[in-house]
Amino acid sequence: MLRLSTETATLRLAQPFRISGYVFETAEVLVVTLDDGTHRGRGEGAGAYYLGDDLAKMLADVETARTAVEAGPTREQLRALMPAGGARNAVDAALWELEARRSGTPVWRLAGLSEPPRPIVTTFTVSADTPDAMAAVARGYARARSIKVKLTGELALDLARVAAIREARPDVWLGVDGNQGFARKELDALVEGLLPHRVSLLEQPLARGAEAALDGYRSAIAIAGDESLLTLDDVAGAVGRFDVVNIKLDKCGGLTEGLLMAAEARRRGLGVMVGTMIGTSLATAPGFVLGQLADLVDLDGPTFLAEDRAPGVRYDDGLLYAGAEVWGG
Template sequence: MALTLDARRETLRLAAPFRISGHVFEETEVVVVTLSDGTHRGRGEGGGVYYLHDDAETMMADIEAARSRIEAGIDRTALQALMPAGGGRNAVDCALWDLEAKQKGMPVWQLAGVPEPRPVVTTFTLGADSPEKMAAGASAYADARAIKVKLTGELDLDIARVQAIRAARPDVWLGVDANQGFTLGELGDLAAALDACRVLLLEQPLARGREADLDGFASPMPVAADESALTSADVPGLAGRFTVNNIKLDKCGGLTEALKIANASREAGLQVMVGNMVGTSLAMAPAFVLAQLCDFVDLDGPTFLAQDREPSVTYSHGTIWAGGDVWGGPDPA
C-alpha cells in the first residue's frame, strides 16, 4: 500500500538547563514523521543519540534516503534492513505502528502482544548540580517514588550529591546514572559509597568500549548498560558484566527492535529497563508500551520541557500513563 511521508524538524526548549557528565542541554531537536495511507495517519518522534552524533540533520538524511522505499509501501520488518538504527528509523517505525493501529482498529499493545497497559512507576531525573540544589530538587519531586541522579565523574562531589539527596528523600528508590564518567580504579569506592546510601541501580559507570573492565567486578547493586548497549547485537556482550539492559528506542531504532532486545535480554539472564532521550509525549508513548515488560522504567522526558504536546502522557503519584489518544490507539469512533 502506497504511503505519503512527511518528516519535519522541531526544536524543543527545556524549562531549565540540564547537566550530565560532559554535557549541558538547553534545547533539543527532534524529528516528527507522519505516514498516511490516504485514510489513516500514523506519527512517530525521534530524538536521536547525541553521543553517536545522531542529530536532527542525520535523522532527516536517513529518512530522505529511504523515502522512496517507504512511500512505495513498507512493513516494519523490511524497515529494519532499509534504515540504520537511530532516531530516524525510530520515528518511522513508531509511525508505522501507529498507522497499523489506526488501520486495524486495534491498540499497539495488542498488535505487539504485550500485556494490557497499566500505569508504571517511573524515575524522575535530577540533573547534576551542587549537592544542596540537588537535595532541594529531590524534595521538590514530592510525588516521586523513584529518583535517578545524574553524576559527572567527580568522585567526591558525586558522593556528596547522592548523600545529600538520600538525606532529603529517605523514602524513595534511588538510582544513579554515571553517563560513562568513571574509571575502573574509581568504581570500587563509588559503589561502596552508593551502597551506603541505599542506591539500587548504577547505570553506565564506564566508557563505551571498556565493557571488559567489568569482568570480575562484584557490584553491590545492579549495573545497567546504556551507552554500551545500542541494539540486539550488543546483548551477548553484556551478560557477566552488566545485570540490566537499558533499552531506548532512539538508540535501537524503534519499538520493533526494542521488543526484540527485551526478549533477547531476558534470554541472556538480564533485567530490562526502558529509558528515553529528552522528548515529548509522542516519544514516551511507544516506550510506555515496552515499559509493560520492564523491571525499571525511566520515562520522564516531557517533564524537562517548557511545553509538551497535547494530548500528553500523565504523571501521577510517581507513575506514568500513556493512553491510546496520545499514540498507538485506534482512530476515535
C-alpha cells in the same frame, strides 16, 4: 503507496539539564508522519547525541529511505532498510500507529501484550548541580517513588550529591547514572560510597568501548548498560558485564527492535530497563508500551520541557500513563 512527511522542532527545556560532559538547554527532534490517504501514523525521534545522531543525520536517513518507506514495508523489513537510530525510531513508531489505525487494533495488542497497559512507576531524574540544589529538586518531586541522580565523574562531589538527595528523600528507590564519567579504578570506591545511601542501580559508569574492563567485576549494586548497549546485536555482549540492559528507542531504532531486545535480555538472564532521550509525549508513548515488560522505567523526558504536546502522557503519584489519545490508538 504511503506519503511520508517530516517536521522538525527545537524543544526548549524548562531548566538546563547537566550530565557528565554535557549541558542541554534545548533538544531537536524529528517527527515523521505516514499517511495512506485514509489513516496516518506518527513517530518522534531525537537520536543519541553521543553517536552524532543529530537532526541533520536523521533527516538524511529518512530521505535515503524515503522511496522504500513510501512503498509500505513491514516493521521487520524496516530494520533492514534503515540504520538504528532516531530516524528509524520515528518511522517505526509511525508504522506501528498506522497499522493500529488501519486495523482498529491498539498498538499494545499488536505488540503482544495480553491486557491493556497499566500505569507504571517511572524514575524522575535529578540533573547534576550542587548537592543542596539537587536535594531541593528531589524534595520537589514530592510524589515520586523512584529517583535517578545524574553524576559527573567527580567522585567526592558525586557522593555528596547522592548523600544530600538520600537525606532529602529517605523514602524513594534511588539509582545513579554515571553517563560514562568514571574510570575502572574508581569503581570500588564509587560502589562502596553509594551503598550506605541504599542506591539500587549504577548506570553506565564507564565509557562506551571500555566494557571489557567489567569482565569479572562483582558489584554489590546492579550495573546497567546504556551507551554500551545500543541494539539487539549488543545484548549478548552484556552478559558477565552488566546486570541490566537499558533499552532506548532512539538508540535501537524503535519499538520493534526494543521488543526483541527485551526478549533477548530476559532469555539471557538480564534485567530490562526502558529509558528515553529528552522528547515530547509522542516520543514517550512507544516506550510506555515497552515499559509494560520492564523491571525499571525511566520515561520522564517530557517533564524537562517548557512545553509538551497536547494531549500528553500523564504523571501522577510517581506513575506514568500514556493513553491511546497520545499515540497508538
